[in-house]
Amino acid sequence: MSPSDLQDEADAKAPTHVQGAASFSKFIAVLQIIADAPGAQDIAQLTKRAPFPRGTVYRLVSALIAEGLVAQSGEDGTFRLGPRLLQLAAKTWEDFDLRTIARHFLVSLRDQTDEAVHLAVPSNNRMVYIDKLVGSSSVQMKTSIGGQVELHSTSVGKAWLSGLPDQRLLEVIKSLDLRRHTPKTFTTPEALFDELKRTREQGFAFDDEENEPDIRCIGSPIFNRSGEPIGAVSVSMPVYRHDERRHELCGRLVRQTAKLISTELSRIV
Incomplete structure (x- = not known):
């Protein structure tokens, strides 16, 4: 094996930084808080439970709503898991x-x-x-x-x-x-x-x-x-x-x- 091949193999095994991983973790954290809550959560309850600033929680929830992963009640403004997330879960349970x-x-x-x-x-x-x-x-x-x-x-x-x-x-x-x-x-x-x-x-x-x-x-x-x-x-x-x-x-x-x-x-x- 040549030196260049050895370097290529080393590069392949080296840990890489996944772009956007930190943001993804925040989205998952908010989803998990909503999923684990005994009842629907409003924004005040979410910001109290989430380890992020209030503005960050707003942005995360807004993005999740836009993707159908979280739904917001028009009556009291509380949040629950959205239909798209349930559809994805249902596909998993099918298999x-x-x-x-x-x-x-x-x-x-x-x-x-x-x-x-x-x-x-x-x-x-x-x-x-x-x-x-x-x-x-x-x-x-x-x-x-x-x-x-x-x-x-x-x-x-x-x-x-x-x-x-x-x-x-x-x-x-x-x-x-x-x-x-x-x-x-x-x-x-x-x-x-x-x-x-x-x-x-x-x-x-x-x-x-x-x-x-x-x-x-x-x-x-x-x-x-x-x-x-x-x-x-x-x-x-x-x-x-x-x-x-x-x-x-x-x-x-x-x-x-x-x-x-x-x-x-x-x-x-």
């Missing part, structure tokens, strides 16, 4: 291995229960729905693909948490904002940890109107080949369609579905 592998099993679960079925994965201390199938009833949950829910108050969240080893579980619980959504929400680390131990023992989590009044959900964790929880599947129904018989049936079917998905996932991925 997501777990969603593809799980679909057949989700259809079977929906057909056996005739209730709404959800598939969710963890993201920034929340669960994100990546698939949803509905039953034949006119009364359905107001959830959608791409929607985010909290870990401590939902069956998919508690199911995923229950699959974590104790040390990791305690760390995650400590980082959560255990907000009360209904009188039945678990709002202390001790009570939540005890609930998750019961979840492990029975193989499925039960959301007993803890996230929404009049809605009950049963969820079970999905594991990869290394035994790590990577998601959860659930069945959701109104309280009036839930009784002891349905609870036992749905618990068994959800647990079975999660195991089948985990087995298939381990075999393919």
Whole structure:
């Protein structure tokens, strides 16, 4: 190899500065703040949370709105994730291995229960729905693909948490904002940890109107080949369609579905 070839190889391996990387990071930071917020954010709240001057936040948000990545409410001026971002995310979920592998099993679960079925994965201390199938009833949950829910108050969240080893579980619980959504929400680390131990023992989590009044959900964790929880599947129904018989049936079917998905996932991925 000649000296010039050696120099060319060295130049190829040398780190390069990507033009615009700093600005891109700022855009991502603002998007993440909007995505992680429990509700819609106005400009005052954004500037308080973002580590940038107010004028910079204005410019970043304006650019994001222009690209359809952020949308602004005309009523109160608050911001939320825009339709273009959700479209991009949906394209990703279309090709997501777990969603593809799980679909057949989700259809079977929906057909056996005739209730709404959800598939969710963890993201920034929340669960994100990546698939949803509905039953034949006119009364359905107001959830959608791409929607985010909290870990401590939902069956998919508690199911995923229950699959974590104790040390990791305690760390995650400590980082959560255990907000009360209904009188039945678990709002202390001790009570939540005890609930998750019961979840492990029975193989499925039960959301007993803890996230929404009049809605009950049963969820079970999905594991990869290394035994790590990577998601959860659930069945959701109104309280009036839930009784002891349905609870036992749905618990068994959800647990079975999660195991089948985990087995298939381990075999393919």
